[in-house]
Amino acid sequence: xxxxxxxxxxxxxxxxxxxxxxxxxxxxxxxxxxxxxxxxxxxxxxxxxxxxxxxxxxxxxxxxxxxxxxxxxxxxxxxxxxxxxxxxxxxxxxxxxxxxxxxxxxxxxxxxxxxxxxxxxxxxxxxxxxxxxxxxxxxxxxxxxxxxxxxxxxxxxxxxxxxxxxxxxxxxxxxxxxxxxxxxxxxxxxxxxxxxxxxxxxxxxxxxxxxxxxxxxxxxxxxxxxxxxxxxxxxxxxxxxxxxxxxxxxxxxxxxxxxxxxxxxxxxxxxxxxxxxxxxxxxxxxxxxxxxxxxxxxxxxxxxxxxxxxxxxxxxxxxxxxxxxxxxxxxxxxxxxxxxxxxxxxxxxxxxxxxxxxxxxxxxxxxxxxxxxxxxxxxxxxxx
Numbered sequence: 001x002x003x004x005x006x007x008x009x010x011x012x013x014x015x016x017x018x019x020x021x022x023x024x025x026x027x028x029x030x031x032x033x034x035x036x037x038x039x040x041x042x043x044x045x046x047x048x049x050x051x052x053x054x055x056x057x058x059x060x061x062x063x064x065x066x067x068x069x070x071x072x073x074x075x076x077x078x079x080x081x082x083x084x085x086x087x088x089x090x091x092x093x094x095x096x097x098x099x100x101x102x103x104x105x106x107x108x109x110x111x112x113x114x115x116x117x118x119x120x121x122x123x124x125x126x127x128x129x130x131x132x133x134x135x136x137x138x139x140x141x142x143x144x145x146x147x148x149x150x151x152x153x154x155x156x157x158x159x160x161x162x163x164x165x166x167x168x169x170x171x172x173x174x175x176x177x178x179x180x181x182x183x184x185x186x187x188x189x190x191x192x193x194x195x196x197x198x199x200x201x202x203x204x205x206x207x208x209x210x211x212x213x214x215x216x217x218x219x220x221x222x223x224x225x226x227x228x229x230x231x232x233x234x235x236x237x238x239x240x241x242x243x244x245x246x247x248x249x250x251x252x253x254x255x256x257x258x259x260x261x262x263x264x265x266x267x268x269x270x271x272x273x274x275x276x277x278x279x280x281x282x283x284x285x286x287x288x289x290x291x292x293x294x295x296x297x298x299x300x301x302x303x304x305x306x307x308x309x310x311x312x313x314x315x316x317x318x319x320x321x322x323x324x325x326x327x328x329x330x331x332x333x334x335x336x337x338x339x340x341x342x343x344x345x346x347x348x349x350x351x352x353x354x355x356x357x358x359x360x361x362x363x364x365x366x367x368x369x370x371x372x373x374x375x376x377x378x379x380x381x382x383x384x
Contacts, residue, residue, distance in 0.1 A: 077195025153287025
Protein backbone atom coordinates (compact mmCIF):
# COMPACT_ATOMS: atom_id res chain seq x y z
CA UNK A 1 0.00 0.00 0.00
CA UNK A 2 1.34 3.43 -0.97
CA UNK A 3 0.29 5.96 1.67
CA UNK A 4 -1.26 9.23 0.59
CA UNK A 5 0.60 12.46 1.29
CA UNK A 6 -1.14 13.33 4.55
CA UNK A 7 -0.47 9.86 5.95
CA UNK A 8 3.09 9.98 4.64
CA UNK A 9 3.78 13.27 6.42
CA UNK A 10 2.68 11.75 9.73
CA UNK A 11 4.57 8.47 9.36
CA UNK A 12 7.59 9.19 7.11
CA UNK A 13 10.77 7.94 8.79
CA UNK A 14 8.88 7.51 12.08
CA UNK A 15 9.47 4.11 13.70
CA UNK A 16 9.12 2.97 17.32
CA UNK A 17 12.54 2.75 18.96
CA UNK A 18 13.65 -0.91 18.95
CA UNK A 19 15.04 -0.75 22.51
CA UNK A 20 12.24 1.18 24.26
CA UNK A 21 9.27 1.18 21.90
CA UNK A 22 9.12 4.99 22.13
CA UNK A 23 6.89 6.37 19.37
CA UNK A 24 8.66 9.75 19.31
CA UNK A 25 12.27 9.81 18.12
CA UNK A 26 14.97 10.49 20.68
CA UNK A 27 17.36 13.39 20.14
CA UNK A 28 20.90 12.14 19.63
CA UNK A 29 23.03 15.09 20.69
CA UNK A 30 26.32 13.18 20.56
CA UNK A 31 29.09 14.63 18.41
CA UNK A 32 30.93 11.29 18.27
CA UNK A 33 29.98 7.59 18.32
CA UNK A 34 31.97 4.84 20.04
CA UNK A 35 33.46 1.79 18.35
CA UNK A 36 33.19 -1.73 19.71
CA UNK A 37 36.29 -3.69 20.91
CA UNK A 38 36.93 -4.83 17.34
CA UNK A 39 37.11 -1.23 16.12
CA UNK A 40 33.78 -1.50 14.31
CA UNK A 41 30.94 0.99 14.60
CA UNK A 42 27.72 -0.54 16.03
CA UNK A 43 25.89 1.73 13.59
CA UNK A 44 27.30 3.51 10.58
CA UNK A 45 27.59 6.76 12.55
CA UNK A 46 31.10 8.03 13.23
CA UNK A 47 30.81 11.78 13.80
CA UNK A 48 27.76 14.05 13.64
CA UNK A 49 29.18 16.30 10.94
CA UNK A 50 29.21 13.23 8.71
CA UNK A 51 25.92 11.65 9.82
CA UNK A 52 23.56 11.63 12.77
CA UNK A 53 20.45 9.51 13.50
CA UNK A 54 18.17 12.56 13.62
CA UNK A 55 19.51 13.94 10.36
CA UNK A 56 19.11 10.52 8.77
CA UNK A 57 15.45 10.47 9.77
CA UNK A 58 14.84 13.97 8.45
CA UNK A 59 16.54 13.23 5.13
CA UNK A 60 14.53 10.05 4.71
CA UNK A 61 11.27 11.89 5.43
CA UNK A 62 12.13 14.62 2.93
CA UNK A 63 13.08 12.06 0.31
CA UNK A 64 9.77 10.25 0.74
CA UNK A 65 7.67 13.42 0.70
CA UNK A 66 9.30 14.66 -2.54
CA UNK A 67 9.39 11.23 -4.18
CA UNK A 68 13.16 11.52 -4.55
CA UNK A 69 16.05 9.09 -4.48
CA UNK A 70 18.26 10.93 -1.98
CA UNK A 71 18.16 13.98 0.28
CA UNK A 72 20.71 16.11 2.11
CA UNK A 73 19.79 18.37 5.03
CA UNK A 74 21.68 21.60 5.66
CA UNK A 75 22.01 24.20 8.39
CA UNK A 76 20.04 26.79 6.37
CA UNK A 77 18.24 27.25 3.10
CA UNK A 78 21.12 29.42 1.86
CA UNK A 79 23.60 26.64 2.71
CA UNK A 80 21.53 24.25 0.59
CA UNK A 81 21.35 26.74 -2.30
CA UNK A 82 25.07 27.42 -2.14
CA UNK A 83 25.93 23.71 -2.11
CA UNK A 84 24.04 23.18 -5.38
CA UNK A 85 26.00 25.95 -7.10
CA UNK A 86 29.30 24.86 -5.54
CA UNK A 87 28.75 21.41 -7.04
CA UNK A 88 29.08 22.98 -10.50
CA UNK A 89 32.37 23.65 -12.25
CA UNK A 90 33.95 27.00 -13.15
CA UNK A 91 32.67 28.06 -16.54
CA UNK A 92 29.27 26.38 -16.13
CA UNK A 93 26.33 28.58 -17.14
CA UNK A 94 23.42 29.10 -14.73
CA UNK A 95 20.09 30.67 -15.68
CA UNK A 96 17.96 31.84 -12.75
CA UNK A 97 14.43 33.18 -12.47
CA UNK A 98 14.60 36.98 -12.50
CA UNK A 99 11.93 37.10 -9.79
CA UNK A 100 13.58 35.12 -7.03
CA UNK A 101 14.52 35.06 -3.38
CA UNK A 102 17.00 37.87 -2.78
CA UNK A 103 19.36 35.46 -1.00
CA UNK A 104 19.63 33.34 -4.14
CA UNK A 105 20.40 36.43 -6.20
CA UNK A 106 23.07 37.51 -3.70
CA UNK A 107 24.67 34.06 -3.60
CA UNK A 108 24.91 34.06 -7.39
CA UNK A 109 26.14 37.64 -7.76
CA UNK A 110 28.35 37.97 -4.67
CA UNK A 111 29.80 34.46 -4.40
CA UNK A 112 29.32 32.30 -7.44
CA UNK A 113 30.54 34.76 -10.04
CA UNK A 114 33.87 34.55 -8.21
CA UNK A 115 33.47 30.76 -8.33
CA UNK A 116 33.68 31.13 -12.11
CA UNK A 117 30.05 30.48 -12.96
CA UNK A 118 28.44 32.30 -15.86
CA UNK A 119 25.16 33.69 -14.54
CA UNK A 120 22.10 35.03 -16.32
CA UNK A 121 18.67 36.03 -15.05
CA UNK A 122 15.56 35.49 -17.18
CA UNK A 123 11.77 35.67 -16.94
CA UNK A 124 11.40 31.90 -16.82
CA UNK A 125 7.65 32.10 -16.16
CA UNK A 126 7.40 33.32 -19.77
CA UNK A 127 8.07 30.43 -22.19
CA UNK A 128 8.98 32.98 -24.87
CA UNK A 129 12.17 33.66 -22.88
CA UNK A 130 13.42 30.07 -22.89
CA UNK A 131 15.08 29.96 -26.32
CA UNK A 132 17.08 33.13 -25.75
CA UNK A 133 18.10 32.37 -22.15
CA UNK A 134 18.66 28.60 -22.10
CA UNK A 135 21.25 28.55 -24.82
CA UNK A 136 23.33 25.45 -25.66
CA UNK A 137 26.01 25.06 -23.02
CA UNK A 138 23.69 26.02 -20.15
CA UNK A 139 24.37 23.65 -17.25
CA UNK A 140 21.64 24.51 -14.75
CA UNK A 141 18.28 26.31 -14.74
CA UNK A 142 17.00 27.57 -11.37
CA UNK A 143 13.33 28.36 -10.91
CA UNK A 144 10.91 29.29 -8.20
CA UNK A 145 7.22 28.64 -8.63
CA UNK A 146 5.44 30.41 -7.06
CA UNK A 147 8.27 32.94 -7.15
CA UNK A 148 9.38 35.22 -4.36
CA UNK A 149 7.94 37.83 -3.99
CA UNK A 150 5.73 38.40 -7.07
CA UNK A 151 4.18 34.91 -7.10
CA UNK A 152 4.95 34.15 -10.77
CA UNK A 153 4.05 30.64 -11.93
CA UNK A 154 6.44 28.68 -14.14
CA UNK A 155 5.58 25.54 -16.08
CA UNK A 156 7.94 23.04 -14.43
CA UNK A 157 7.28 20.23 -16.89
CA UNK A 158 7.57 22.41 -19.98
CA UNK A 159 10.71 24.13 -18.73
CA UNK A 160 12.30 20.81 -17.73
CA UNK A 161 11.69 19.36 -21.18
CA UNK A 162 13.09 22.45 -22.87
CA UNK A 163 16.13 22.59 -20.59
CA UNK A 164 16.84 18.89 -21.08
CA UNK A 165 16.79 19.37 -24.84
CA UNK A 166 19.59 21.92 -24.34
CA UNK A 167 21.57 19.65 -22.02
CA UNK A 168 20.67 21.52 -18.84
CA UNK A 169 19.29 20.32 -15.53
CA UNK A 170 16.46 22.01 -13.62
CA UNK A 171 16.43 22.90 -9.94
CA UNK A 172 13.18 24.06 -8.35
CA UNK A 173 13.03 25.97 -5.08
CA UNK A 174 9.96 24.37 -3.52
CA UNK A 175 9.85 26.42 -0.31
CA UNK A 176 6.63 28.33 -1.02
CA UNK A 177 4.61 25.36 -2.28
CA UNK A 178 6.01 22.53 -0.10
CA UNK A 179 5.74 18.91 -1.25
CA UNK A 180 2.19 18.88 0.04
CA UNK A 181 1.07 21.19 -2.78
CA UNK A 182 3.60 20.58 -5.55
CA UNK A 183 5.86 17.74 -6.70
CA UNK A 184 8.64 19.23 -8.89
CA UNK A 185 10.51 15.93 -9.34
CA UNK A 186 7.36 14.29 -10.70
CA UNK A 187 7.07 17.22 -13.14
CA UNK A 188 10.58 16.68 -14.49
CA UNK A 189 12.84 18.73 -12.22
CA UNK A 190 16.15 17.12 -11.28
CA UNK A 191 16.60 18.68 -7.82
CA UNK A 192 14.31 20.36 -5.30
CA UNK A 193 15.63 22.81 -2.71
CA UNK A 194 13.84 23.85 0.48
CA UNK A 195 14.37 26.32 3.27
CA UNK A 196 13.06 23.92 5.90
CA UNK A 197 13.00 26.92 8.24
CA UNK A 198 9.70 27.88 6.66
CA UNK A 199 6.68 25.61 6.19
CA UNK A 200 8.47 22.30 6.81
CA UNK A 201 9.22 23.20 10.41
CA UNK A 202 6.42 25.74 10.53
CA UNK A 203 6.97 27.16 14.01
CA UNK A 204 9.70 29.75 13.49
CA UNK A 205 12.07 28.11 15.97
CA UNK A 206 14.87 26.71 13.81
CA UNK A 207 16.86 27.42 10.64
CA UNK A 208 17.51 24.72 8.05
CA UNK A 209 17.57 23.73 4.40
CA UNK A 210 17.54 20.66 2.19
CA UNK A 211 18.30 19.37 -1.29
CA UNK A 212 16.29 16.43 -2.63
CA UNK A 213 17.42 14.66 -5.79
CA UNK A 214 15.60 12.67 -8.42
CA UNK A 215 17.20 9.74 -10.23
CA UNK A 216 18.63 11.82 -13.09
CA UNK A 217 21.60 13.50 -11.36
CA UNK A 218 23.45 10.95 -9.16
CA UNK A 219 26.90 12.42 -9.83
CA UNK A 220 25.81 15.99 -9.09
CA UNK A 221 24.09 14.90 -5.89
CA UNK A 222 27.19 12.99 -4.82
CA UNK A 223 29.13 16.26 -5.04
CA UNK A 224 26.41 18.04 -3.05
CA UNK A 225 26.70 15.35 -0.38
CA UNK A 226 30.48 15.82 -0.21
CA UNK A 227 30.01 19.56 0.22
CA UNK A 228 27.49 18.90 3.01
CA UNK A 229 29.90 16.57 4.84
CA UNK A 230 33.21 18.34 4.24
CA UNK A 231 32.02 21.94 4.61
CA UNK A 232 29.92 20.94 7.61
CA UNK A 233 26.90 23.20 7.13
CA UNK A 234 24.63 20.61 8.73
CA UNK A 235 21.63 21.01 11.02
CA UNK A 236 22.02 20.18 14.68
CA UNK A 237 20.29 17.02 15.91
CA UNK A 238 17.72 19.17 17.71
CA UNK A 239 16.99 21.24 14.59
CA UNK A 240 16.56 18.03 12.58
CA UNK A 241 14.21 16.72 15.27
CA UNK A 242 12.18 19.96 15.29
CA UNK A 243 11.81 19.86 11.51
CA UNK A 244 10.73 16.24 11.52
CA UNK A 245 8.15 17.08 14.18
CA UNK A 246 6.91 19.99 12.09
CA UNK A 247 6.50 17.83 9.00
CA UNK A 248 3.96 15.69 10.83
CA UNK A 249 1.50 18.61 10.92
CA UNK A 250 2.43 20.05 7.50
CA UNK A 251 -0.77 18.90 5.73
CA UNK A 252 -3.02 20.39 8.41
CA UNK A 253 -1.12 23.66 8.50
CA UNK A 254 -1.00 24.03 4.72
CA UNK A 255 -4.76 23.60 4.44
CA UNK A 256 -5.23 26.45 6.91
CA UNK A 257 -2.57 28.64 5.26
CA UNK A 258 -4.13 28.12 1.83
CA UNK A 259 -7.69 28.81 2.97
CA UNK A 260 -6.72 32.00 4.79
CA UNK A 261 -4.48 33.28 1.98
CA UNK A 262 -7.17 32.78 -0.65
CA UNK A 263 -9.75 34.65 1.40
CA UNK A 264 -7.37 37.53 2.18
CA UNK A 265 -6.33 37.74 -1.49
CA UNK A 266 -9.96 37.95 -2.60
CA UNK A 267 -10.71 40.78 -0.17
CA UNK A 268 -7.53 42.69 -1.01
CA UNK A 269 -8.37 42.44 -4.71
CA UNK A 270 -11.55 44.42 -4.19
CA UNK A 271 -10.04 47.03 -1.84
CA UNK A 272 -9.83 50.51 -3.39
CA UNK A 273 -6.36 51.22 -1.92
CA UNK A 274 -4.83 48.12 -3.54
CA UNK A 275 -3.61 48.29 -7.14
CA UNK A 276 -2.76 44.61 -7.68
CA UNK A 277 -2.80 41.32 -5.79
CA UNK A 278 -0.40 38.53 -6.67
CA UNK A 279 -1.81 35.17 -5.62
CA UNK A 280 -2.14 32.19 -7.98
CA UNK A 281 -5.43 31.15 -6.41
CA UNK A 282 -7.15 34.19 -7.92
CA UNK A 283 -8.77 33.70 -11.32
CA UNK A 284 -7.27 37.05 -12.32
CA UNK A 285 -3.71 35.79 -11.79
CA UNK A 286 -2.01 35.14 -15.18
CA UNK A 287 -0.69 31.82 -13.91
CA UNK A 288 -3.94 30.64 -12.33
CA UNK A 289 -4.77 27.88 -14.82
CA UNK A 290 -1.23 26.53 -14.79
CA UNK A 291 -1.09 26.65 -10.99
CA UNK A 292 -4.45 24.83 -10.85
CA UNK A 293 -2.88 21.95 -12.79
CA UNK A 294 0.54 22.05 -11.17
CA UNK A 295 -0.37 22.65 -7.52
CA UNK A 296 -2.58 20.05 -5.91
CA UNK A 297 -4.71 20.92 -2.91
CA UNK A 298 -4.22 24.67 -2.75
CA UNK A 299 -2.18 27.67 -3.82
CA UNK A 300 -0.05 28.25 -0.74
CA UNK A 301 0.05 30.71 2.10
CA UNK A 302 2.12 33.43 0.41
CA UNK A 303 0.79 36.46 -1.43
CA UNK A 304 1.93 39.95 -2.29
CA UNK A 305 0.05 43.11 -3.14
CA UNK A 306 0.85 46.55 -4.49
CA UNK A 307 -0.51 49.81 -3.17
CA UNK A 308 -2.25 52.29 -5.45
CA UNK A 309 -0.51 55.25 -3.76
CA UNK A 310 3.02 53.89 -3.99
CA UNK A 311 5.92 53.13 -1.68
CA UNK A 312 5.03 55.36 1.23
CA UNK A 313 1.52 53.94 1.34
CA UNK A 314 3.00 50.43 1.45
CA UNK A 315 5.30 51.41 4.30
CA UNK A 316 2.37 52.97 6.13
CA UNK A 317 0.29 49.79 5.84
CA UNK A 318 3.10 47.66 7.23
CA UNK A 319 3.59 50.11 10.10
CA UNK A 320 -0.14 50.21 10.77
CA UNK A 321 -0.60 46.49 11.42
CA UNK A 322 -1.32 45.65 15.03
CA UNK A 323 -1.79 41.88 15.00
CA UNK A 324 0.27 41.03 11.93
CA UNK A 325 3.99 41.10 12.70
CA UNK A 326 6.55 43.06 10.69
CA UNK A 327 9.23 40.40 10.36
CA UNK A 328 11.41 38.63 7.83
CA UNK A 329 10.75 34.95 7.09
CA UNK A 330 7.57 33.09 6.27
CA UNK A 331 5.70 29.86 6.71
CA UNK A 332 5.07 30.09 10.45
CA UNK A 333 1.81 29.90 12.33
CA UNK A 334 1.64 33.68 12.71
CA UNK A 335 1.06 36.12 9.84
CA UNK A 336 4.03 38.29 8.80
CA UNK A 337 4.13 41.36 6.59
CA UNK A 338 7.18 42.83 4.92
CA UNK A 339 8.04 45.72 2.64
CA UNK A 340 10.39 43.61 0.52
CA UNK A 341 12.13 46.31 -1.51
CA UNK A 342 13.32 48.09 1.63
CA UNK A 343 14.45 44.81 3.19
CA UNK A 344 16.29 43.75 0.03
CA UNK A 345 18.12 47.08 -0.32
CA UNK A 346 18.51 49.79 -2.96
CA UNK A 347 19.43 47.35 -5.75
CA UNK A 348 16.23 45.35 -5.26
CA UNK A 349 14.24 44.65 -8.44
CA UNK A 350 11.07 44.25 -6.37
CA UNK A 351 8.44 46.97 -6.97
CA UNK A 352 8.71 49.66 -4.29
CA UNK A 353 4.96 49.64 -3.66
CA UNK A 354 4.82 45.89 -2.92
CA UNK A 355 4.07 44.23 0.40
CA UNK A 356 4.67 40.51 0.94
CA UNK A 357 2.31 38.67 3.25
CA UNK A 358 2.95 35.28 4.81
CA UNK A 359 -0.57 34.36 5.84
CA UNK A 360 -0.71 32.35 9.04
CA UNK A 361 -3.35 30.15 10.60
CA UNK A 362 -5.09 32.72 12.80
CA UNK A 363 -8.81 33.39 12.44
CA UNK A 364 -9.12 34.98 8.99
CA UNK A 365 -11.56 37.62 10.27
CA UNK A 366 -8.98 38.85 12.77
CA UNK A 367 -6.39 39.06 10.01
CA UNK A 368 -8.74 40.99 7.77
CA UNK A 369 -9.76 43.35 10.56
CA UNK A 370 -6.09 44.19 11.06
CA UNK A 371 -5.35 44.67 7.37
CA UNK A 372 -8.49 46.71 6.80
CA UNK A 373 -7.66 49.19 9.53
CA UNK A 374 -4.04 49.42 8.34
CA UNK A 375 -5.25 50.16 4.81
CA UNK A 376 -7.22 53.22 5.92
CA UNK A 377 -5.51 56.46 4.85
CA UNK A 378 -5.71 57.91 8.33
CA UNK A 379 -3.92 54.96 9.96
CA UNK A 380 -0.39 55.92 10.94
CA UNK A 381 0.60 52.94 13.04
CA UNK A 382 3.31 52.62 15.63
CA UNK A 383 6.17 50.22 15.06
CA UNK A 384 6.45 47.64 17.81
